[in-house]
Amino acid sequence: MTDSAPSGDVAGTPLLDLTGVSKGFPGVQALDDVSLELRRGEVLALVGENGAGKSTLMKLLAGIYTPDAGVFRLNGEEITIEGPKHAQELGISIIHQEFNLMPDLTVAQNIYIGREQRAAGFFLDERSLNRRARKLFEGLGLALDPTERVENLTVAKQQMVEIAKALSFEAKVLIMDEPTAALNDAEVDVLFELIGRFRRPETGVVYISHRMEELTRISDRITVLRDGRNVGTRVTAETDQREVISLMVGREISGEQRPAARPIDGAPVLSVEHLSTRSLLRDVGFEVHAGEILGFAGLMGAGRTEVARAIVGADPRESGEIRMHGKAVSIGNPAEASRHGIGYLSEDRKHLGVLLERSVRENIVLSALRDYTSALGFVNDARIEATGRDYIERLRIKTPSSAQLVQNLSGGNQQKVVIAKWLAKDCDVLIFDEPTRGIDVGAKEEIYALLKGLAEQGKAIIMISSELPEVLRLSDRIAVMAEGRLTAILDNADATQENLMDYATRFSSEGTIA
Amino acid sequence: ADSGATTGGDAGGDTPYVALVSKGFQHQFWQAVKSGAEQAAEEFDVEITFEGPDTEADVDQQIQMLQTALDKGPAAIGFAALDSQAAGPLLQQAKDSNIPVIAFDSGVDSDIPLTTAATDNLAAAAEAAKHMADAVGHEGKVALVVHDQTSVTGQERRDGFVEYMEENEPDIEIVDIQYGGGDQAKSADLAKAIIAANPDLKGIYGSNEGSAIGVVQAVKELGIDPAALAVVGFDSGKAQMDAIRDGLMLGAITQNPVGIGYETVKAAVEAINGEDLPETIDTGYYWYDAANIDDEEIQAVLYE
Amino acid sequence: MTSPTVTPPTSDRSPSTTAFAAIDKGTPRFARLRGSLQQLLAFASLILIVVVFSIASPHFFTANNLVSILTAATVTGVLALGTTFVIITGGIDLSIGTGMVLCGVMAGVFLTYLGWPLWAGVAATILFGGLIGLINGVNISVLGIPPFIATLGMMLIAAGLSLVISGTKPIYFNETPEFQSIMNLSIIPGIRFPMGVAIFIVMIVVAAVLLSKTILGRYTFSIGSNEAATALSGVNVRRWKIVIYTLAGLFVGLAGVLSASRLSSAQPTGGMGLELEAIAAVVIGGTSLQGGKGSIVGTVIGALIMAVLTNGLRIISVPQEWQSVAVGIVILVAVYLDMLRRRRA
Amino acid sequence: MTSPTVTPPTSDRSPSTTAFAAIDKGTPRFARLRGSLQQLLAFASLILIVVVFSIASPHFFTANNLVSILTAATVTGVLALGTTFVIITGGIDLSIGTGMVLCGVMAGVFLTYLGWPLWAGVAATILFGGLIGLINGVNISVLGIPPFIATLGMMLIAAGLSLVISGTKPIYFNETPEFQSIMNLSIIPGIRFPMGVAIFIVMIVVAAVLLSKTILGRYTFSIGSNEAATALSGVNVRRWKIVIYTLAGLFVGLAGVLSASRLSSAQPTGGMGLELEAIAAVVIGGTSLQGGKGSIVGTVIGALIMAVLTNGLRIISVPQEWQSVAVGIVILVAVYLDMLRRRRA
């Protein structure tokens, strides 16, 4: 099932051809003799588990890392990529997995940084820069304001800026490292349209994603990396998800179906009433019970993250009451939330999730550190090490040791570290904001199993996700938000992708539900 | 600026080594003291080093310099104390090691120094006040720009001036005393503020070179008629001498810094040789103005 | 962002766009308005201080005293202008105070010892400041020494070299008496408005244009905002950082000329502490030490707040020991109010 | 085909950091080994300087002079210990120099003016330092004033208050002559090893344990590494930052006691510039001003390098004007070599 028309040009010299590429980091062989070819006019999907080496391979192409071995050919000609600028000059454009934007600059300034429109040599021509950006956005069909400062944008919009920036380089090879991780379904559609427009007989796209269902829609061929090796390439039309996944993980994964309706009994653990914030939320109220997973669906900017942040006191509330086990609690900051047994796992891993320069185990015990501290304030390193090792095993975090710095882990493994942090702290209510963002299918299943397990242990789980299938699969009930209001709370049995989308687009005039 | 850099500190040679720890280093005054000391060093064939803290507020730094000087095992020490009591333990240490100590510039409040080569700052400041009073016709408002609020010289040069006025000049009012750290630009800015706040001011006294030049600078920048505002200074230096010649400054008190340095080393040599020393060596002070600035006697104690 | 599949049939605008418009603060006009409002408010607290002093003393708000304030603000202000660029990149420059002193000494060397003509000596002094900045830039950018340490080292080196080169004596500009006109020449005879202040004003304009209208300014912000991303975008961050520190050095050179001209002599001592004053002016003006944010107007307001405070407290004869307490408290309060306002905004 | 200039996009920090991080083999033992190796190498450059001076002068490597060096390092060292915590959180404390002076004055007030017994006066002085730190912490953490500004304001306030409280005169400890023993009492009679140095050594151990073995130390690193993420992890970042600044203040109080004891008097002036010396010691010791990285051992080595340099240059009678040049150059070279080594490693 492909809705993309032109297939790769099978016959001619490949657009990009890598042979025998290896790259090691101390303690990790990230890439081991990888060969790969990108044909003209094709979208080549690159998949693999977290830490398989996908980003590393792309960083080699972007001139950020230097390979230990291997030959790169562009249009049949051997090339040596000397740096990011050189890569751009060669026509290789990349959207990194982690954002690379200047938050204090405007959208247009970000896109054309290093390629400024100049009026006279040294002077800038801001107006024509903005005009150029506006034209770019028109061509791409993006509703971005060139003069807005990037720090005021949501994650999704920032991602759009990254994409627009990459497309603005008349590139021949476009590399996208998990561009949809921060996008919801509607936004993904926009992106695919953009890719379709970019794809021409002389160009090619390398597309990295953990969302299997996307691959059939967008890619012509799929190359699978496992443990730094190319374990096979398949033509998309001739394969299926099962085969790709088993290549990736080396075993079969049975994605189970939507949960049977489980009876949720007992009193609510967390109840939220009349929650409003100055910026967005209006009178949000809901309850979560022990043993229940409450999903939150909605479009980008609907306010799901804001609900979570307001509950844990990360943002100021204008009004609203929060009860734990029926008792009103006052929560002014996340520390108080945590003391009352509410944990919040942020959607922005890099800035709000991990301590990049600290070790894996320090990150894991951060929330629960008091439990590892004696009355006199001394920390018990042996126990911390044990806990670190335990979670590394349980969540299969790919790291040489618990002392590894988190910045050296692949994105997905960093996400697992953040999850481990909240597992190590024994909370009654856990709010997971986009918990599977950037996580491979295998690990996703593990995280789903973890969430379920937590629910079965009697914890109340709130799961915010932009992937409707995920919401549908895990949630016992689903809350839908639009424009800062709750527009529906549905039992899983009553929910479909269609009616969730319908509630997610009920704007203003329609009333709020209780 | 060479003070025996290569072998300095080695007491091993036959020339005795005298370490001088002063209150300052960077200012002209201290450089003049240093040159006097060097003259004497040459004359009496001793080796000297001359050091002082970056600012006269830096008691701790001075103590450290004194400690290092002691550790070098000198034959004698010349010391201008920022705070005598703070230096007490180290002076005791010097005494215990039989290293003679000569105080200079201001007295050291201790019986350890064998003698003190210094100016009587209180009397010198009173002399400045006397000339100021004459210049303003014994009535009206005057102000002080003092270089330092806490050091002994700062206090004595302030108090000597103020006390003279209080005792002898009932019609002169001291309207403001401000401290500029001896920094010219800062002293200029604050002198301008004083003048702005007191349009009928008749005189300003600057208590050291930097303060005095700062006041002159303020007068220049405001374009005030020098006849209407008497500026009295302290110490010398080219800028101050020029200001006096140009009529911008009425006159100033100069100490004899070269003499202080010279007498200190001379006394140190005498102490090393076991000679008796007088209790104090008054190095004197002089009033100079346009009338006597080119006199030989005055020229000898001025420095550029 | 358009998302055709979810657009309700009744509307031809994307819902998410609409949702955004409601909370978007970002229309360019509004952003600009907010920007100037912010500076207006910082300006307002300056005005407030001026009003308070004007009421407290009749001698404060006079043409002569206002010129005195500007004169007092000039040297620190010129230093602060250059430092604004450095701080916006996320760096710091501790060498500006003693560097300025060294430049003054070099002016003495060029004009008095070497007898160069005025223009050549002044130009060489400013370039010498640029050289100090260049060395800082190379140390930071090529050798990778953190800015704090690189410029701390330079601060000490410059302090020492000033003494060494001058022989610890002031150098007077006897050969070039016109030299002192650079700062002191009165260009509006009635109120003795000195040329130095005019130069300061011109430099404000130059710095503001550089920061907001040129590629240099753009990269200054970009580096401070996200240095790694700027490098990945193909900007030669190393080179631009060198350029920015060199620029700051040129301002240091100019400050050296102005301060030596003001005193008609190159004083080889002092300068320490001036860097903190200049940095304080920059930060009070709203430039973030984290980098990425800042403005020249803010820096000028910051420098004026400092100068007005110092002058005003003297005018109203606050005992000197209380003056630094007062300045400290006002700095805290001013920055705190600024924070409050921003948080509200 | 190299691209050493570019930081991989996963990190905001300098390339060397990443390169350094990349070599972490990760086993705890290896990490510890590397850690000590690193300090060993910093230690090596200290040793090198010591050896050079020992060869240059017979007066340098003597028991008495080494004790003098330790004595000279004590006050700055104690200040640097506390500042290490602050800097690891990504903050800065400019108020330590004048804050220390104010604490000394308060010691004079407690012991001489109020006539409190020695132990009470000393304890009160240290707590007073803690109070200064507490105010800094509240200003930074609750009011949200940036550390640079909050502590700059405190620096000025403390400088002024020292003069106000003391009446601009030194206070002598005539009532409690034992006070001067705190710093000066010789505890190893033969070589005049003063108690102050012993106190310094004890404080090094206390600080090292606090930083590496306690929850306070862990949060210090966490906050410096990523403050927002630490807060969202349920750590009361505000409160811990207040605690950390208060801790730094306690060290300031102790430094005030030691320096007043050393001088047998509370000098109400000075202290400015000491903060830069202490910060320099911290940074030379490898603690990053960006926060998140640092060690007490490093700080101690940094403080010793500074003290040895100052002492050694005096001992070999380098003319004073050259001394600061030499210190500046050595700081640059030491930090540069450290960078090189880390990049290589």
Ligand SMILES: Nc1ncnc2c1ncn2[C@@H]1O[C@H](COP(=O)(O)OP(=O)(O)OP(=O)(O)O)[C@@H](O)[C@H]1O
């Ligand atoms: N700078 C580095 N230093 C040390 N190890 C590294 C570094 N960068 C990557 N690695 C390691 O190399 C391996 C491959 O990482 P890479 O980021 O390429 O994975 P990935 O396939 O992109 O994973 P994900 O899907 O989670 O993004 C991982 O084990 C990672 O920990």
Ligand SMILES: Nc1ncnc2c1ncn2[C@@H]1O[C@H](COP(=O)(O)OP(=O)(O)OP(=O)(O)O)[C@@H](O)[C@H]1O
């Ligand atoms: N500091 C801020 N300034 C301006 N707007 C903000 C700020 N914080 C949040 N918003 C806006 O509030 C809205 C709610 O965002 P929130 O992150 O809660 O939505 P969401 O439903 O979680 O969507 P997603 O996370 O998928 O973007 C967004 O449109 C965002 O732009």
Ligand SMILES: [Mg+2]
């Ligand atoms: Mg990746």
Ligand SMILES: [Mg+2]
């Ligand atoms: Mg969200």
